[in-house]
Amino acid sequence: MKQKLVIIGNGMAPGRMLEHLFDAAPDAYEVTMFNAEPRVNYNRLMLSPVLSGEKTYEDIITHDDAWYEGHGVRLHKSARISWIDRAAKTVTAETGMIAAYDKLVIATGSDPFIIPLPGKDLDGVLTYRDLDDVERMLAAARAGGNAVVIGGGLLGLEAAAGLREQGMDVTVLHLMPTLMERQLDPAAGYLLEKAFTDRGIQVLTQANTREILGEAGKVTGIKLEDGSTIDAAIVVMAVGIRPSAALAREAGLQVNRGILVGDDLRTSDPDIFALGECVEHRGQVYGLVAPLYEMAVALADNLAGGASEYTGSVTATKLKVTGIDLYSAGDFSEADGRQEIVLRDATAGIYKRLVLKDDRIVGAVLFGETADGPWFFDLLKKQADISEMRDTLIFGQAYQGGAPLDPMAAVAALPDDAEICGCNGICKAKITGMIAERGLTTLEAVRAHTKASSSCGTCTGLVEQLMAFALGDAYNPAAVQPLCGCTDLGHDDVRRLIKAKSLKSIPAVMQELQWTTSCGCAKCRPALNYYLVCDWPEDYADDYQSRFINERVHANIQKDGTYSVVPRMWGGVTSSAELRAIADVVDKFGIPTVKVTGGQRIDMLGIRKEDLPAVWADLGQVGFVSGQAYAKGLRTVKTCVGTDWCRFGTQDSTGLGVRIEKFMWGSWTPAKVKMAVSGCPRNCAEATCKDVGVVCVDSGFEIHFAGAAGLDIKGTEVLGLTRTEDEALEHIVALVQMYREQGRYLERIYKWAKRIGYDEVRRQIMDDAKKRRTYFDRFVLSQKFAQIDPWSERVSGKDKHEFQPMATLALEAAQ
């Protein structure tokens, strides 16, 4: 019979431990987990990017519900354990649930330290430990105003930067003379302070808080020891953490600062283990991720019957604030027998300091340029003798051996056991080995198989170089393909930063994201214009000069410089009046070609630009609007005649098609979107090769997506079945909005969906009703600003200059 393994806590340490355990002994235990938080295991290192808006909760999930299910883990969410009965070998949750164990793992993590100040219990006094804290801060940031962060350490500074990104006025209070004094020497601390001040964050050092002020139970500000006050809508306390060991103490386990464990991670009870921030090992408690992961490896092995020992960790620190590069490792206090090497470039904001003892690195601080951090850290951990390269050591790895090496050579020169990913303790050989063994070719695959670069992500560049080194030309770093020659950033980064930094104009994007050209190019400008239209529908003024000519003049340019015009025929349905109007326009303007399109409409080709407004005016008389046949936006919704006429029809496919088109016309999308609705599985409207298609069946509406019938030919994927027409519309709209928000400019739905995974689309649109509804609502909001017929606007005189020559010169002026 399987043994019962119960785990208290569901943070990063036990999650990682289980991964190793399932690798080594998948069937050894029946696992039950209790999580005080109401959610699955997520990457706490990434809370700061969530706070700053650069990532969402979904982005930082490590194990989704399917993972627990797949491994037979029973996960109880929102279930805090209140009692361990060691005699009966059971744990009891606050919910009253009791679980028996053969082996118990305590992974309760740590609690934020709350300074016992007057006013600490006021509403608006927050800590920074989990997602609930982040959500509270985001809610406060939406209301705006001032924020005070108490504590100028790693967490406090990340919180301050995040709140600033969210638009709050932030003051950091720090008790000591310089920031992060435990990880940084005073010079680096000063540079860091300056970097924060430059971002508009006020930093007060040697600031001692006397009390937190409030009114009616709510925070209004703080008062310092010197009597001065600062207004604040929220106060974030980030002054440190301490092991959460109360439960273990009550159970009679040996506890000092944390739960005492030996090298086998066993507590004073042989059937109870502990790992993570709650433990004290050889007198050390840890608050960084790398030691927890090293503990996880040892504990998993012990639970699987091995005899691994954990012997402690040397730690390195990185600040995760976009745009501020800071790395520190080891010990750098001054002491006898220590020497130091310092490199300082104040103008460039670079500071590097190495502390040496007996020709070995014992500490490293890097500010402004941190690429060599892992290399120094590697030398430090190995206690390598550096006397041979002492003269050039501070310049980093690339300068060892005389001439500067290219980055590829530097990666090639790394020894197999050099650590690449500090968070996860992944060395070079593990990555290159996995690449060869599993034939990995993408960064995502390397992340999935090795975990390298999957936590804080700062080693991504190194991992990519390693992939390029291992794979040669076979490595195509599509994930980092720059948007165009004006920037190094890829589409996804640009989209993320537009949101995160609230960039609301093309000049703002180019300025903030450091475009290398003054005015962009024909590739990036239309892309940026789309991203801004999509992300800020209420605020952004469409930049017509950044649109391709077709979208600027609302017609399709032809090879001879004339234009074609396609009016909307809703669902492909027309009438004698419409056809008569088209015939009259064709005669009146001498339009040379009239053609029926593949999307069930009529195209008039060869119209002179000057005639466009007059053509539109005549078409508008019978109610025609632009068919947007030129747009990266909704084109046509093809239909068959459905139950109105067809003896096989199961639903009103024409009616649904018209309804979808009337609901969605005018919306801009990353690339064109073509749809179709077929009334039965005979599929006369060819819905199964469209971007989005509906095949009606007796029981409802089968929604399809991600088809293609152009450069590529691809049948659609099934999204799912909805029962009613209303539901079908909601699902389709939500799907398109998801694509609008995530797609890269000019990327059709089928490419986007393949990139992010069909199942992910189904999960968000079919399974998550709340998410679907928010997508739907955002689409509806943006339509308020998009559903304006561009033709009638121009008939009324808008953009007149577009359609008329500036001047016509008399003959005598010609040469």
Place this chain on the structure above:
Amino acid sequence: MNAMTENWVLIGSIQDIPRRGARCVKSAGKTIAIFRTVDDHVFALEDSCPHRSGPLSQGIVHDGCVTCPLHNWVISLETGEAQGADQGRTMAFPVKLEGESILLSLDAKPETQGA
């Protein structure tokens, strides 16, 4: 800038052209595109891409160049020359600003003729 061309014709005001945009001037069967850059410099090119005669006036204007709407050739506004790997040249005309008035000379810049 160019001593040979002194036959200036007033064609309109700089305000007639949107920034990063263009307007056309028609003259004796020829169309000339007048461009206005983001920093209010004005240029004139024959409205015909050296590649397949696409109307350059309809392209996207960026950093002293225009991208042809037909096949994305990038043409220098100053010289009419195709940029990057493409080869070809379109006629460029002298143009100058007097206050807000735009003056055009219909004698093509000599170095761009006969392209």
